[in-house]
Amino acid sequence: MSSQTSGAMFLKAFAGLYLRDLRVLSRELGPFVLRVGMQPLLFLFVFTSVMPHISGGNPMAAGGGAAFGTILLPGLMAVAIMFSGIAAVALPLSSEFGITREIDDRVMCPLPVWAVAVEKVCFSALQSIVAALLVIPMAILIPAKSVYPEIHNWLLFAVVLVMSSLLAGALGLAIGSSVPPKNIGLIFSIIVVPITFLGCVYYPWAGLKQIPWLKVAVLFNPIVYISEGLRASVTPSVGHMPIWAILLALVFFLVVLGRFGIRNFLRRVIS
Amino acid sequence: MIVAIEGLKKTYEGKQPVVALAGIDLQVNQGEIFGLLGPNGAGKTTTIGICTTRTLLTSGLVRIAGIDVVKHPAQARKHIGVVPQFNTLDRSLTIYENIYFHCRYFGLSHLSAKDRSNELLNQFLLAERAKAYPNQLSGGLAQRVQIARAIAHRPTVLFLDEPSAGLDPQSRIAMWSAVSELRKEGITVVLTTHYMEEADELSDRVGIVDRGRMLALDAPQKLKERFGAQSVIDLKLRNLDGAEAIASELRQRDGVQSVEATPEGLRVIAGSADGLLPEIIQFCSRLGLRDISITEPSLETVFIHLTGRDLRE
Numbered sequence: 001m002s003s004q005t006s007g008a009m010f011l012k013a014f015a016g017l018y019l020r021d022l023r024v025l026s027r028e029l030g031p032f033v034l035r036v037g038m039q040p041l042l043f044l045f046v047f048t049s050v051m052p053h054i055s056g057g058n059p060m061a062a063g064g065g066a067a068f069g070t071i072l073l074p075g076l077m078a079v080a081i082m083f084s085g086i087a088a089v090a091l092p093l094s095s096e097f098g099i100t101r102e103i104d105d106r107v108m109c110p111l112p113v114w115a116v117a118v119e120k121v122c123f124s125a126l127q128s129i130v131a132a133l134l135v136i137p138m139a140i141l142i143p144a145k146s147v148y149p150e151i152h153n154w155l156l157f158a159v160v161l162v163m164s165s166l167l168a169g170a171l172g173l174a175i176g177s178s179v180p181p182k183n184i185g186l187i188f189s190i191i192v193v194p195i196t197f198l199g200c201v202y203y204p205w206a207g208l209k210q211i212p213w214l215k216v217a218v219l220f221n222p223i224v225y226i227s228e229g230l231r232a233s234v235t236p237s238v239g240h241m242p243i244w245a246i247l248l249a250l251v252f253f254l255v256v257l258g259r260f261g262i263r264n265f266l267r268r269v270i271s
Numbered sequence: 272m273i274v275a276i277e278g279l280k281k282t283y284e285g286k287q288p289v290v291a292l293a294g295i296d297l298q299v300n301q302g303e304i305f306g307l308l309g310p311n312g313a314g315k316t317t318t319i320g321i322c323t324t325r326t327l328l329t330s331g332l333v334r335i336a337g338i339d340v341v342k343h344p345a346q347a348r349k350h351i352g353v354v355p356q357f358n359t360l361d362r363s364l365t366i367y368e369n370i371y372f373h374c375r376y377f378g379l380s381h382l383s384a385k386d387r388s389n390e391l392l393n394q395f396l397l398a399e400r401a402k403a404y405p406n407q408l409s410g411g412l413a414q415r416v417q418i419a420r421a422i423a424h425r426p427t428v429l430f431l432d433e434p435s436a437g438l439d440p441q442s443r444i445a446m447w448s449a450v451s452e453l454r455k456e457g458i459t460v461v462l463t464t465h466y467m468e469e470a471d472e473l474s475d476r477v478g479i480v481d482r483g484r485m486l487a488l489d490a491p492q493k494l495k496e497r498f499g500a501q502s503v504i505d506l507k508l509r510n511l512d513g514a515e516a517i518a519s520e521l522r523q524r525d526g527v528q529s530v531e532a533t534p535e536g537l538r539v540i541a542g543s544a545d546g547l548l549p550e551i552i553q554f555c556s557r558l559g560l561r562d563i564s565i566t567e568p569s570l571e572t573v574f575i576h577l578t579g580r581d582l583r584e
Contacts, residue, residue, distance in 0.1 A: 006346065009378055016375035023372070024363040104359040105369075105420065108323065109376035110349045271283070271326050 013111035014119055020106075021123040036084055036131035040076040040138055048072065048143030069147040071238055073139045074230035075201035078164070080131040082199075082223055085168025086175060086192060088124035093176030094184040097268050107269050117173055117265040121258065124169035129161055132230075149234045156243065160229035163250040167222055170254055173261030177268055199223030204231060206239040222253040272334075273428050273459045274299035274322060279331035281317050281483075291317040293483035294331075299428070299461055299476075304454060306474030307463040308570060314483040315463035316356070319430050322461070323353050336427045349377065352426035352458075356433045358413045360405035360420070367392065367401040370420050377424035391419040395449065411442025418449055422458060429453060431462040435469055447473055467570035479574060486577045495568040496542065498577060502567055504551065508536035509559030517554050524550065536561075 025032060048069040096103040106116055139147040151157045175187055198218050200208075205228050208215040218224050229250060231240040240246075274297065281292040292314045299305045307315045320326030321333055324344035333340045336350040361369050370391055374384035392398045395415045405413060414434065421429055431450065435443040450473055453460055464470050470477045471491045478488040487494055508514060514537055518530040521539060526547060528540045537555075541547055552560060 009349070010345065012378035013376050016372060016378070019375055020361075020364070020368075020372040023368065027363075100362060101355070101357060101359045102361050102363075104353075104355055105361060105373060106376065107325070108348055108351070108353055109373075110345050110378070111376075112345050269325070271320065 010111050010115065013109045014115060017106055017116065017119040018123060035087055036080055037134055039083065040080055040135045043076055044138055044142040052144045069139065069143045069145060070235050071204060073147050073149065074234045075227050077132040077135045077230050078199065078223060078227040079196055079201055080135050081128040081164050081168045081226055084128040084131040085124050085172040088127045089120050089169055089172030090176035091184060094179060094181045098181035113266055113269055114262045117262045121166060121169035121173055124172055125165035128165035128168050132161060150236060151234055152236060153233060157233040160233050163254065164226040164229060167226065167250055167254045170257040170261055171222065173265065174257045177261055177264035195221050195223045200227045204238050205241055225249040272298055273301050273336055274461060275334040277332045279321065279333060280329045281321065282329045291483055295485050297478060297485065299459060301459055302454065302457055303475045304460040304473055306470035306477045307480055308467060308470040308477050309480035310465055313480045315480055316432055319432050319463055323351050323430055324348055350427040352421035352429040354417045354421045354431045354434055356436055360413060360416060362405050365402050365404055366397060366416050369416060370423050373420045373423045387423055391423055395419045410437055411439065411445060414438060414442065414446055415449060428459040428461060431460065433463055435466060471570050477570065479577060481578050491570060494570065494573050498573045502541050502565055504539040504541065505564045506536040506555055506560060507562040508555060509561055513558050520554060
């Protein structure tokens with residue numbers, strides 16, 4: 001078989017997998033919107049609408065001052081991206097690898113097995129992008145004082161958004177392919193919550209200058225680069241890491257988590 | 272040659288390495304229904320796993336439709352249909368969509384995939400359940416959907432791993448007829464089973480495997496003949512006095528391997544009972560034949576002969 005026809009065959013199989021995922025998602029649009037929307041909705045409501053109305057001020061907003069909403073916008077987008085990645089890849093993979101072995105039919109399609117894993121990541125990225133974009137209208141509508149994105153560099157925004165979404169999918173793949181189904185619930189407590197709270201979501205990285213050890217420690221957390229990348233492109237007026245460092249780190253974590261995830265995926269599928 | 276296996280070995284690594292296949296050779300021809308018969312743990316599923324690119328071989332060579340499954344797994348899969356041991360239908364999709372998207376994975380356009388899905392739903396009498404979800408189906412129906420899905424991309428060879436495991440007798444018979452029907456479409460079928468009736472009923476040829484080795488490989492009838500599997504004819508007689516005389520007369524007859532006296536009469540072991548019965552009845556009527564029972568040769572008796580063990584031990 002020539003490489004050209006193989007290429008066409010792979011593309012069609014990949015497209016077929018993507019269509020399948022779109023079909024499944026289209027049936028669960030309501031739950032999907034709830035899943036990705038609830039967290040930022042409530043966060044914005046409580047911290048930027050309720051709190052400012054409560055006399056005595058918002059202790060959490062002390063660091064950010066009046067601009068807490070501005071700090072929160074990229075942070076909440078980052079959380080939305082990461083949650084989608086985990087919900088779209090890790091949770092379904094974990095059950096598909098479990099008792100039902102539903103993944104089998106897709107693994108048996110005429111496509112290298114690693115590409116089946118890559119498809120999962122790409123489809124999750126689509127959901128992450130939608131989830132992140134949904135946060136923007138919420139940030140305009142919900143807070144007492146509307147937060148508008150100030151995107152000057154659209155290319156940077158697009159690159160960061162896509163890279164972050166792929167990274168979240170790769171994280172989901174790494175988790176979904178390495179954690180046994182019965183432990184998947186634990187993942188939220190031992191991975192998702194820590195990387196969120198230590199992911200420069202609710203505070204800019206530069207704000208950590210008072211706590212140097214933490215400022216260094218969080219550099220191992222991929223979510224930091226998602227938050228900071230979005231901060232650099234959506235609310236550039238807030239201090240952020242250098243853009244080259246952000247992009248480099250996004251690529252680095254994408255490669256590391258992607259490779260790790262694909263390797264485990266192959267191991268689960270092929271004996 | 273659709274399936275060509277040469278010197279296939281597989282060892283599962285671990286603290287205690289398990290040798291699943293100790294060197295298997297096998298050739299399956301176009302249009303054939305081939306049965307791999309053996310007890311659980313014999314290496315059947317491993318063999319199928321390797322043929323279907325899901326299990327990596329330790330050494331040997333496997334070609335499906337001429338394509339090396341190790342070097343070109345994705346290309347080989349185009350020729351392979353698989354019905355696994357368990358229900359692996361996509362729970363998020365309807366029955367129709369399970370088949371439709373399977374077609375799309377294999378590169379069919381929307382219209383061809385739609386036509387093919389409807390065609391298969393009709394062929395497998397599933398049209399009424401097209402909109403149902405897999406978890407709403409009985410085991411037998413789900414199995415039928417799995418077969419329909421597996422052949423949707425018109426594979427050259429269909430692998431069925433323990434197709435009747437967990438099916439009620441009626442569904443099993445329905446599955447057998449569905450598999451036999453595939454012959455008409457020219458699809459080669461390789462199935463594994465530990466039910467000798469199933470192997471006997473369905474297969475053109477049977478390979479008997481045990482402990483990772485192929486012990487015998489031939490048409491079921493030939494296996495039975497070759498490995499001394501004989502019909503056993505038990506005769507119960509009222510008058511045992513003349514039995515020995517009849518026994519020596521019977522021993523002279525062609526096809527009779529041995530005749531032994533039993534407490535109630537005689538036991539005749541013969542290659543084939545055809546034409547022999549009327550004679551036996553005639554001989555024995557003098558002594559008052561009370562009862563006669565015949566045990567046909569079966570693959571079970573072949574298996575016992577080859578391994579000294581029962582299939583289900």
